[in-house]
Amino acid sequence: MMKTFNINSRVILVLCIMSLGIWCYGEEDYNDAVPMEEGEKTALYSAIQGFVGNWWNGSDLYPDPCGWTPVQGVSCDLFDGLWYVTALSIGPILDNYLDCAPIVEFRPQLFELKHLKSLTFFSCFVSPHEHPIIIPSKNWEKLAGNLETLEFRSNPGLIGKVPSSFGSLIRLQSLVLLENGLTGELPRNVGNLTKLKRLVLAANWFYGRIPDNFGGLNELLILDLSRNLLSGSLPLTLGGLNSLLKLDLSNNQLVGSLPTVMCYMKNLTLLDLRNNRFSGGLTKSLQEMYSLEEMALSNNPIGGDLQGLEWHSLQNLVVLDLSNMGLTGEIPESIAELKRLRFLGLRGNRLTGNLSPKLATLPCVSALYLDGNNLTGELKFSGWFYGKMGRRFGAWNNPNLCYPVGLMSTGHAPYGVKPCQQEVSLVEASTNSKLGDGNFNQNSRLMASLGFPSYVIDGFWRFYLVQVFMMVQLLNLSL
Structure with a gap:
């Protein structure tokens, strides 16, 4: 049982080593077999320098802007087995962006990115x-x-x-x-x-x-x-x-x-x-x-x-x-x-x-x-x-x-x-209003208490209502 375990573990170890070798070979082959076209790389770097300044040379990009450490704003695709730039974004859009210098220029190399x-x-x-x-x-x-x-x-x-x-x-x-x-x-x-x-x-x-x-x-x-x-x-x-x-x-x-x-x-x-x-x-x-x-x-x-x-x-x-x-x-x-x-x-x-x-x-x-x-x-x-x-x-x-x-x-x-205004339920005439012997103010208050609306207590109607009220009062006394 122990021998079987040792054999299996050795097989797994060998397979891991082989896989690692294949992966490393693939990475190296990837970089060697699919490089960025040199003229394209030169044009891209010059175009970018026109916007961000000559201090930028892409030296920190491995192996180039289309490789394992691409710069934000640059996208690439394969054409005839070589990398070419398909998208270029200049300005503070993403992290690690290409920030423009105070003085910029459109260099003719920009138009060579075909x-x-x-x-x-x-x-x-x-x-x-x-x-x-x-x-x-x-x-x-x-x-x-x-x-x-x-x-x-x-x-x-x-x-x-x-x-x-x-x-x-x-x-x-x-x-x-x-x-x-x-x-x-x-x-x-x-x-x-x-x-x-x-x-x-x-x-x-x-x-x-x-x-x-x-x-x-x-x-x-x-x-x-x-x-x-x-x-x-x-x-x-x-x-x-x-x-x-x-x-x-x-x-x-x-x-x-x-x-x-x-x-x-x-x-x-x-x-x-x-x-x-x-x-x-x-x-x-x-x-x-x-x-x-x-x-x-x-x-x-x-x-x-x-x-x-x-x-x-x-x-x-x-x-x-x-x-x-x-x-x-x-x-x-x-x-x-x-x-x-x-x-x-x-x-x-x-x-x-x-x-x-x-x-x-x-x-x-x-x-x-x-x-x-x-x-x-x-x-x-x-x-x-x-x-x-x-x-x-x-x-x-x-x-x-x-x-x-x-x-x-x-x-x-x-x-x-x-x-909204409520309807008036109590009418009080002005103290300056007078009718007959000067007792209209008191009488008008009494009439309002009987339920007469204020808009009828005016002119002829005032006199008429006062007479009616006085007749009612006399009838009450006679009774």
């Missing part, structure tokens, strides 16, 4: 006054065969115009130029990048009109042109973006009516047109955008009323913000049929009429702002509703709106709304 699929710069060019940098206008066509993602995020020191050579990147699926210092008109040749699925040009200084040919980006899922200085009306060609999921044009200077062709965006879940200058009322085509989850049109002089739309058609709405739009008329009860609605903003309009208590039955609502209108009558929501909502129920600045006095005892009265 298998590059993704190129990203995050918070790399940060000094618009001391060290501004311009995107190079040439050589982008060298990356056209493979580049699918190009992103410049949070680079205030990145100024100038978008180079026209971006139009040669025909395989591009994502173009993100977000929160930079770029200016000029929107690059029209971007409309030729028909493979684009995401186009984000937000938070720059772009001005002028939205190019018509943007409507030809049939595969586009996200279009974000917000926070710029764009002007003019919306091109009708945008109706052709029938794959679009999110459209954000907020915080610009766009004008004109909302185009009816928007109804063709059947897959749209986000429509954000806040803080522009749109006018002309709410188009009925909005009610055909059945997939909408967020509709934000606030701070536009659109005008019109809410009654013209069948709101119950938009059953997927979660956010509806129509504040400060100059809307008139009453709030339709059909809004109360939006069972997924969490946020309803109607503040700062000219809405009138009574509030339907059905609004309080919205099962998911967590914010309801109706302040700054001309709503009237008595609020008929429960104290529980006011307690749940707190100041997220906004009804203040509606001078003719009130709530029942009984809610005062619950401590859940709506903030900024006055209590």
Whole structure:
């Protein structure tokens, strides 16, 4: 039995040694058989040094950026038995990142990375006054065969115009130029990048009109042109973006009516047109955008009323913000049929009429702002509703709106709304009022105690009632 154990243990030991040898041989063979192409390595190191400084030489990477100790932001893949760079991210994105130097440059070696699929710069060019940098206008066509993602995020020191050579990147699926210092008109040749699925040009200084040919980006899922200085009306060609999921044009200077062709965006879940200058009322085509989850049109002089739309058609709405739009008329009860609605903003309009208590039955609502209108009558929501909502129920600045006095005892009265006045049960005439022999003050108090309302104790009716009262008194004495 002991001999068997010894034999087995020796066999296991031999197998372990053989496995270790194979593993070590495999590692050595891996490094020798699959090196990084030398020209690719030289180009990569030079390109990185242009952004982070010449102090960086990759000497701590074994055996190279594609080996066992890769640098964060560099990804590789095999082509013809050699490693090539497929993704390069510059800036503080991950640990061990490549942090940019104060003075940076785009070296031509960057465009020699012929298998590059993704190129990203995050918070790399940060000094618009001391060290501004311009995107190079040439050589982008060298990356056209493979580049699918190009992103410049949070680079205030990145100024100038978008180079026209971006139009040669025909395989591009994502173009993100977000929160930079770029200016000029929107690059029209971007409309030729028909493979684009995401186009984000937000938070720059772009001005002028939205190019018509943007409507030809049939595969586009996200279009974000917000926070710029764009002007003019919306091109009708945008109706052709029938794959679009999110459209954000907020915080610009766009004008004109909302185009009816928007109804063709059947897959749209986000429509954000806040803080522009749109006018002309709410188009009925909005009610055909059945997939909408967020509709934000606030701070536009659109005008019109809410009654013209069948709101119950938009059953997927979660956010509806129509504040400060100059809307008139009453709030339709059909809004109360939006069972997924969490946020309803109607503040700062000219809405009138009574509030339907059905609004309080919205099962998911967590914010309801109706302040700054001309709503009237008595609020008929429960104290529980006011307690749940707190100041997220906004009804203040509606001078003719009130709530029942009984809610005062619950401590859940709506903030900024006055209590409704109770009917007067005791009338006390002014001491300056006189009738006949000057005893009217006493008589009027007696009449009020008999149940006569105060509004009839005036003029002729005062005299008539006094005579009736005196006759009753004489009859009582005679009896």
